[in-house]
Amino acid sequence: MIRRLVAYDTGEPGRVLSVADRPDDPAPGPGEVQLAVRTVGLNFLDVSLCRGEYPVRPEPPMTPGVEAAGRVVAAGAGAEHLLGQEVLACPALPRGALGDTVTVDATVVVPRPSTVDPTSAAALPVTYQTAWFALERAGVTAGRTVLVHAGAGGVGIAVTQLAVARGARVVATAGGPAKTGVCRAQGASVAIDYTGEDFVAAVREATDGQGVDVVVDPVGGDLLARSLDCLAFEGRLVSVGAAGGPPPPVDPARLIAANADLIGLSWGSQYPWRRPEAVAAAYRALFDLCDSGAVRPPVSRVVPLAQAPAALDDLAARRTTGKIIVRLDEEERG
Numbered sequence: 001m002i003r004r005l006v007a008y009d010t011g012e013p014g015r016v017l018s019v020a021d022r023p024d025d026p027a028p029g030p031g032e033v034q035l036a037v038r039t040v041g042l043n044f045l046d047v048s049l050c051r052g053e054y055p056v057r058p059e060p061p062m063t064p065g066v067e068a069a070g071r072v073v074a075a076g077a078g079a080e081h082l083l084g085q086e087v088l089a090c091p092a093l094p095r096g097a098l099g100d101t102v103t104v105d106a107t108v109v110v111p112r113p114s115t116v117d118p119t120s121a122a123a124l125p126v127t128y129q130t131a132w133f134a135l136e137r138a139g140v141t142a143g144r145t146v147l148v149h150a151g152a153g154g155v156g157i158a159v160t161q162l163a164v165a166r167g168a169r170v171v172a173t174a175g176g177p178a179k180t181g182v183c184r185a186q187g188a189s190v191a192i193d194y195t196g197e198d199f200v201a202a203v204r205e206a207t208d209g210q211g212v213d214v215v216v217d218p219v220g221g222d223l224l225a226r227s228l229d230c231l232a233f234e235g236r237l238v239s240v241g242a243a244g245g246p247p248p249p250v251d252p253a254r255l256i257a258a259n260a261d262l263i264g265l266s267w268g269s270q271y272p273w274r275r276p277e278a279v280a281a282a283y284r285a286l287f288d289l290c291d292s293g294a295v296r297p298p299v300s301r302v303v304p305l306a307q308a309p310a311a312l313d314d315l316a317a318r319r320t321t322g323k324i325i326v327r328l329d330e331e332e333r334g
Contacts, residue, residue, distance in 0.1 A: 039122035
């Protein structure tokens with residue numbers, strides 16, 4: 001038997017998730033590997049999965065967790081070369097990573113360099129890959145100005161670090177002085193407390209009325225529509241999430257009048273399987289940036305498996321900064 005975090009219903013994580021003893025996973029099939037999980041990164045998409053709101057909606061019982069660091073302990077035909085390696089992986093739902101072991105397709109497995117520890121590694125896949133492809137698709141280069149919402153969250157910090165590494169200027173929004181302080185510490189030139197001022201007016205002031213070249217929005221809700229007012233001529237808004245609720249419909253005529261682009265991005269549900277070579281190249285770049293110090297995964301809390309549901313509730317309520325990591329490796333299991 002193995003431990004696994006399981007949701008038998010849909011709802012808030014703290015209500016529907018519990019640790020259960022489950023039968024051992026079957027041996028991996030052809031092209032699959034089984035990991036002994038060391039660490040798992042938590043994301044808002046895990047909250048959405050529990051609520052039944054994520055674009056990919058596996059039926060209960062379901063185990064969340066889509067970014068894991070671990071050791072390959074079994075391999076199916078064609079994947080034997082990975083046996084014994086320390087790797088990063090993004091499991092396919094409903095076989096999520098929040099358990100002692102997880103079986104994954106070998107095509108979504110990336111060897112973890114020894115220079116990146118398991119805790120930091122588990123903070124990379126979803127947040128940093130989402131940030132990477134958001135900046136890629138928006139064409140962010142040196143000299144551009146990027147506005148990122150929820151700048152003290154996992155995606156927000158990743159966007160800030162990666163945009164600064166490209167030579168861009170970052171304007172970040174966050175709620176309260178503590179979180180705006182986090183934004184500045186991560187490299188944002190301007191940090192706007194949206195609880196105390198109108199972020200649209202503040203962005204216009206910070207850009208001498210020109211607006212920003214790119215907005216990266218993991219919040220959604222009414223924020224998305226207001227963010228269009230922050231764009232410069234031919235600006236691009238990349239919507240990467242809806243932590244604040246579904247955004248209202250956007251009239252295409254508004255995009256036409258503003259000469260603006262609206263880009264949707266769901267990394268975890270598409271890119272690892274549709275663009276594996278681009279994802280692998282992004283990992284290589286991220287590992288290099290970790291080595292250089294430009295990428296510093298913002299792990300704010302490390303919790304055992306039993307505390308993961310409460311940690312996800314904190315994430316849902318925006319009581320967190322940076323990244324929460326669940327630790328399941330041999331030291332944690334004793």
